[in-house]
Amino acid sequence: MDFTLTEAASDLTGLTTDITTRLATGEHTAELETAHAAIDADLWREIANAGLLGLAAPSDLVGDGGADLTTMETTAVATALGRALARVPYPQHAVAAVPLLAAYGGDAVHDLLGKAVTGDAVISAAVEEDLGFDLLAPSTTVSADGAVTGTKLNVPYAEAADALLVTAAGADGTVVVVVDGTAGVTVTETPTTGLTPVYTVVFDGAAGTVLDGGSTTAARARDLLRLGLAADQAGVVAGALAATAEYAREREQFGRKIGSFQAVAQRLADDYIDVQALSLTVTQAAWLLSGAAETDNAEATAAVDTAAFWTADAGHRVAHTTVHVHGGVGLDTSHPVHRFFLRAKQNEFTYGAAPVVLGELGAMLAAR
Structure with missing residues (x-):
């Protein structure tokens, strides 16, 4: 491609x-x-x-x-x-x-x-229940008349949302329900690593509209949410690398720019590889999901999960390099660079951490 x-x-x-x-x-x-x-x-x-x-x-x-x-x-x-x-x-x-x-x-x-x-x-998504494990096997349920009952964790921007995409177990499998309203919905702010607005949402018979397509739509929703988060993370790590490289060019220690030290240069080179790998896997997954390629759903999902793995793995390494190279500045919450670390760590564990998506990829390979 x-x-x-x-x-x-x-x-x-x-x-x-x-x-x-x-x-x-x-x-x-x-x-x-x-x-x-x-x-x-x-x-x-x-x-x-x-x-x-x-x-x-x-x-x-x-x-x-x-x-x-x-x-x-x-x-x-x-x-x-x-x-x-x-x-x-x-x-x-x-x-x-x-x-x-x-x-x-x-x-x-x-x-x-x-x-x-x-x-x-504003529309957000409520799909996680147990730290992102098996997004397509929710304990949240939806009745025949569209009433949603259950609890979702790690729901971003729920307080600002006018509607939520909710994955729920229906009579014929997992479906996506659009809950448009506040009746039967309780939203509680949950402080998290990334400092972005995240909430726990409890549905108690909330009225919703079930989207067509059943489990196929639920799988598509999972892929799009993971891809969107991977794209966000691609920007986060690129921004973190740019800020760290600039700092390494300016900061002097022992009479030299710290970017000239071999250990620092190697860490930044590794970061560059991670940033490029995540960017390329996001591009590949987006290309496959866009319908630009002749592909089946399994291939597109595998590409999304590959990007999701790099979201976690690259995000972890780049975030830690950002803090290490900045030294004490990286830990100073009055300096903006700390936000790259926090956002990357939040993304690392959203919609499935590295072991989760690797397990799903392994299951797909075994099934083939």
Whole structure:
């Protein structure tokens, strides 16, 4: 395959970077953290106005050309937002929810989809129950009339969300339910490593709309959520590497720039390999999921899980190198570099840590 980004993806990366440079500054992020803000409302409004939330929506909702854009473009935006450590649920909303609602929602969610495209509604995902183990075997249930009951952990931006994508066990297997409303839903903030808004959500007979496609849709939702998170992590580690390399070029010790020390240079070289590996696996998975390749679902899922593995593995190594090379500065929470470490560690364990996705990959290989 050709790993070159599409022209649209390259343009969208530049547009997103311009927006985050203006709005997602370290000072602004610190203010949001202090205020426990449920979302970066200013950034959300700006990316919505730029049309970045509806890239995977049908053209009748976004105008000419909308239907021609795919996961290649949405993951490019997610990567640029990750590099800026943006506090918005773009992977859940734009990479996963919008295309799922468009493909499997029908008339029942048409109004919600329209609001999601314009940014008037925020959609997140509630899929984890036991630290990401087996996302497609939930204990949360949905009744025949669409009532959802159960508890979900590690739900990002739930307080700001107008609707949630929920995986639940139905009569015929795992399905995706759109819970649009607050009745029967209890949201509790849960402090986590990444300092982003994360919640525990309890559903007690909450009314929902079951998307078409059954377990096939649930598997697609898992793949899109993992891919969106991997794209975010690709941006995080790229940003961390850039900040660390700049510090190594400027910081002097024993009369020399620390970047000239062999040990530091080797760590940064290893980081570069990790950053490139994650970026390439994200691109491959996005290409396969976009339908650009003649492939089966198993091959696309394997590519997503490969990217998810690098999300955890590369994220771990790059995060620790960032702290080590920065020395005491890396541990100083008044310095913005610590956020790269925290965000990378949060992503490392979201939607399945490395042992989880490796187990799934092994099972797929064994099945073949």
